[in-house]
Amino acid sequence: MSKKDVLLKIRNLKIQGYSNETWVDIIKGVDLTLHRGEVMGLIGESGAGKSTIGAAAMGYARDGTRITEDSTIEFDGMELTTATEEERRALRGSRIAYVAQSAAASFNPAHKLIDQHTEAPLQYRIKKRMEAQEDAVDLYRRLRLPNPEEIGFRYPHQVSGGQLQRAMTAMAMSCRPDLIIFDEPTTALDVTTQIEVLAAIRDIVDQFNTAALYITHDLAVVAQMADTIKVLLKGEEVEEAPTAQMLDNPKEDYTKSLWAVRSFTSPQRYRPTDGTPPLISVKNVDASYTGGEKVLDDVSFDIYEGMTVAVVGESGSGKSTTARVITGLLPPSKGEVLFKGEPFPPDYRQRSREELRQCQMIYQMADTALNPKVRISEIIGRPAQFYSGLRGVKLKNRVDELLDLIELEPSQYYNRYPPELSGGQKQRIGIARALAAEPTFIVCDEVTSALDQLVAEGILRLLDRLQDELKLAYMFITHDLATVRSIADEVVVMQHGKVVEQGPKEEMFTPPHHPYTDLLLSSVPEMDPNWLTTLLEERGVDNVGDAALAQISPDDEKVAGTKV
Amino acid sequence: MSAFVIIYYAILLAVSCLAAYFNQRTIFLAAFSLTLVSFVLGIVGGVPALRFVAISAVVLGAAAMISFAFREFLIVLAPKELAKELRTAPLTAAFGMFVIFTYAVAAILAPWIAPYGEAQVVTSAFAPPDSNFLLGADQLGRDMFSRLVYGTRNSVGLALTATTAAFILGASAGLLAATKGGWLDQILGRIADVIMSIPSLIFALLMLSIFGPSVTVIICAVAIIYAPRVFRLTRAVAGNVVVMDYIEAAKLRGEGTFYLIRREILPNSTAPLIAEYGLEFCFVFLLVAGLSFLGLGIQPPTADWGSMVRENATLISFGEITPLIPAAAIALLTVGVNFVVDWMLFRSSGLKEQ
Structure with missing residues (x-):
């Protein structure tokens, strides 16, 4: 079994979806060749057809789609398009395995991990139950899960997200498949956890010489994982090349544009020196949800007019809770929020209209932030009507003006509904709704995390332009440090509900860092294909993710400094 | 052969x-x-x-x-x-719509369609069907067909009003409970529990014997009996909507409860509510017919399908199907409405995508 054996051969793959009473091509003739032990990265924006191709590699077409008859999918000499459902099913789990994006949603919460792990080997009668369990423990150990002997006997909700994702990889490995399809396995994870999972996946794929299709939209991640990279755009292949070659000199314009997106940076702005009070000032705020533990612990920071303050941290660090305190959705249990030096009523119901309009919010999920049954004109027009009392022609003019501002053609979008728009367009509408109130301060809660890089880039540029034109202040909540680098003026790093470090961007991105900031910064994948290897060598394999977090010593000079 | x-x-x-x-x-x-x-x-x-x-x-x-x-x-x-x-409507739904359409025409145009008045005695009691009396005559010699047509107006009209009343009551309480939450939600929920714990027919009989069998009392009784079911459904549906970010955005904007309900929540919960309306209509219709059969519904001489079944019930023992005709009219409408509701549920549940 040499490494050059072809394992998966897809020729002229066309997949059609049924919409508006006709069949439309989603995948327009893609060829793919995967050898044994080779890892291929599939990258592209959402809607490029990455996941659809991944599923097709298992001979599977989602409901409402079909694989056309002239496509061929050959897996280890077996033609999947003409195989019976039974034959295809026999392959899945045993010879082709699948690792889904959200392990938390993919595990059955009612069964223990190890029972789900051993299901496939038992079903295919490859191993006896005890044998399979021993093997599972072995795999957990190889994937560096803590307490490999015991962790399998927990239920999915008792295990953290990163561990769950590794347990899922172990499960995919349970029958020693020839091919694993990874569908965005680390997208939902924090940067520090992501490293653990990446390192674990890379090792195990290497150890068993398994071929893999690695689907992601994150270039830096794919650079670490893949031997070859295939770039997709709208169901067509843009180009394919070995990783190093692809990174050094991409041929097509589209690929180059993907590589270039991280180049945008807004110029650094500074605090006014004439002693004007900050626009928003969070002072010693403690907060907790009803009856729960303290989520925020003595949080203080200032946001000055026209500046962007990025609040960074992992999930659960209290970033969004801080935003809820400022907007008044969660009154703090201690401390206060000042607006231009004056105290802001803690509960939004006690705030006057004028106070409410000053502070607007843009949400992470544009899908749930816009009412699907209301026209765009009303979504944007309502705040203008509500706060400024605009009516009739004036209101229409204002909506047109706002649509112009967010670079959407008014006549085209005026009467449409949110579900008819793409993700980026929806997010723009969300921005327009915030702007319609003519605020001085906007909370942006992970506004770009649900978007593709190119689209996110456009949103960031738009926000930056609007900031200059309208003198807006932003509180930018994000876990993505690349976003921070491009848009922030000041950075606040949060961990476990506390502010661990804050300061101007320039300072924050130059050493010496607070150890937590340092961990965050060094965990962001870089485009260099050797980044992960180097990092693991520097830190040691066992010192990533949770382990590294635990090692931050409280006596560190910088840690002690922020405690005061 | x-x-x-x-x-x-x-x-x-x-x-x-x-x-x-x-x-x-x-x-x-x-x-x-x-x-x-x-x-x-x-x-x-x-x-x-x-x-x-x-x-x-x-x-x-x-x-x-x-x-x-x-x-x-x-x-x-x-x-x-x-x-x-x-x-995309299946044939069954089309059939249901056709039945509803026919009934609506009969109800609206009753005086022009019916050859005789609803309380008019025109022939001998229990006269057999002939060319003048399509379905024969009832126990007082009134034309069955005319009474059937007028009955559409009375029975369906009453059921429709009662269902609408139940819906206005239940849906507004449900929406308020979901939006406001807290103690209001608790109180309304417990009231609903109390009403639901009383057997519906007994409750209706009680109300009717206390206040006397008038149309207003029937409507009120039925509305109170059916409002809790609507309340529960509305609260559940609206509960899924109020947690969305756009509701939070509207709250932060300072919108009042009425705007929230009317513009943000209601448009996103209409589909299941309409389906429920159709379903409840059937139940209400059957309850009203049952009350009429017991003699507590619409009072004679007004034509009503439930009481028509009762008045002519003696004919059954002679092998006549006359008393079954109003019953069949009830059954047909119930089936028709359910066909349409099935289709609507199918659409709103998103099953069509699978």
Whole structure:
């Protein structure tokens, strides 16, 4: 079994979806060749057809789609398009395995991990139950899960997200498949956890010489994982090349544009020196949800007019809770929020209209932030009507003006509904709704995390332009440090509900860092294909993710400094 | 062997052959198995059994054809968006819409359709059907057909009003409970529990015997009985909507409760509510008919299907089907409404995408 054996051969793959009473091509003739032990990265924006191709590699077409008859999918000499459902099913789990994006949603919460792990080997009668369990423990150990002997006997909700994702990889490995399809396995994870999972996946794929299709939209991640990279755009292949070659000199314009997106940076702005009070000032705020533990612990920071303050941290660090305190959705249990030096009523119901309009919010999920049954004109027009009392022609003019501002053609979008728009367009509408109130301060809660890089880039540029034109202040909540680098003026790093470090961007991105900031910064994948290897060598394999977090010593000079 | 039997088998066999020739698997299977079943039926039940099968088939076919034609009519008449939706309607839903349409016409145009007045005594008691009295006469010599047509107006009208009242009561309470939450939600929920714990018919009988059987009392009683179910559904549906970010955005904007309910929550919960409306209508209709049958519903001489069944019930023992005609009218409407509701539930549940 040499490494050059072809394992998966897809020729002229066309997949059609049924919409508006006709069949439309989603995948327009893609060829793919995967050898044994080779890892291929599939990258592209959402809607490029990455996941659809991944599923097709298992001979599977989602409901409402079909694989056309002239496509061929050959897996280890077996033609999947003409195989019976039974034959295809026999392959899945045993010879082709699948690792889904959200392990938390993919595990059955009612069964223990190890029972789900051993299901496939038992079903295919490859191993006896005890044998399979021993093997599972072995795999957990190889994937560096803590307490490999015991962790399998927990239920999915008792295990953290990163561990769950590794347990899922172990499960995919349970029958020693020839091919694993990874569908965005680390997208939902924090940067520090992501490293653990990446390192674990890379090792195990290497150890068993398994071929893999690695689907992601994150270039830096794919650079670490893949031997070859295939770039997709709208169901067509843009180009394919070995990783190093692809990174050094991409041929097509589209690929180059993907590589270039991280180049945008807004110029650094500074605090006014004439002693004007900050626009928003969070002072010693403690907060907790009803009856729960303290989520925020003595949080203080200032946001000055026209500046962007990025609040960074992992999930659960209290970033969004801080935003809820400022907007008044969660009154703090201690401390206060000042607006231009004056105290802001803690509960939004006690705030006057004028106070409410000053502070607007843009949400992470544009899908749930816009009412699907209301026209765009009303979504944007309502705040203008509500706060400024605009009516009739004036209101229409204002909506047109706002649509112009967010670079959407008014006549085209005026009467449409949110579900008819793409993700980026929806997010723009969300921005327009915030702007319609003519605020001085906007909370942006992970506004770009649900978007593709190119689209996110456009949103960031738009926000930056609007900031200059309208003198807006932003509180930018994000876990993505690349976003921070491009848009922030000041950075606040949060961990476990506390502010661990804050300061101007320039300072924050130059050493010496607070150890937590340092961990965050060094965990962001870089485009260099050797980044992960180097990092693991520097830190040691066992010192990533949770382990590294635990090692931050409280006596560190910088840690002690922020405690005061 | 009669000519009917020969034609019967000839048609079945011809259909089977044609279906086989044109490769229509399902039609062939249906026709051929019917042929085989008919052999057995013919031996056991003789010609009447076969006649029954033939009539059922013809009635079903006619209903299907009418439904199809009605749907095509609606598609031509409806505006573009609606027509697209209608095209996806199954035949059963079209049949239901046709039934509802027919009843609506009968109710609105009752005085012009009915040949006699609803309380007019025109012939002898229990007169058999003839060319003047299509369905014969009732126990006082009033025309059955006229009373049936007027009954549409009274029975359906009453049920419709009562359902609407129950909906206004239940839905507004449910929406308020979901939006406001807290103690209001608790209080309304417990009130609903209390009402639901009382058997509905007994509650209605109690109310009617205390306040006397008038239309207003019936409507109020039914509205109170059915409001808790609507309340529960509305609260559940709205509960899923109030947690969305756009509701939070509207709250932060400072919008009042009424705006939240009207513009943000209601448009996102209409589909299940409309389906529930249809379903509740059937229950209300049956309850009202049941009350009339017990003599506590609409009072004579006003025509009402429930009381018509009761008044003519004695005829059953003489093998007459007259008392069953109003009952059949009730059954047909219930079935029709349920067909339409099924289709709506199917659409709103998103099952069509699978």
